[in-house]
Amino acid sequence: MHPLINDMTTLKDSELESRIYDLTKKYFMTTNVNMRSQISMVLESYTSEQAKRQKELWQTTMENKNKGLDKLINVG
Secondary structure, X not given: OOOOOOOHHHOXXXXXXXXXXXXXXXXXXXXXXXXXXXXXXXXXXXXXXHHHHHHHHHHHHHHHHHHHHHHHOOOO
């Protein structure tokens, strides 16, 4: 994680997406190599957080889906 980023868990998903969009836009607007490097590190942190959230959501969805199937199939 980039040292200047605060706790990302307090951000809503929409805020996280907005920051990723804005930083991606700024990345391509600048030609300064050092600035691009810093933006890239921040983007990596935000996209990692977004991927983590999506993975957790998928796992929760799959767990709930499997629980629903247990009630439908009664073997025994």
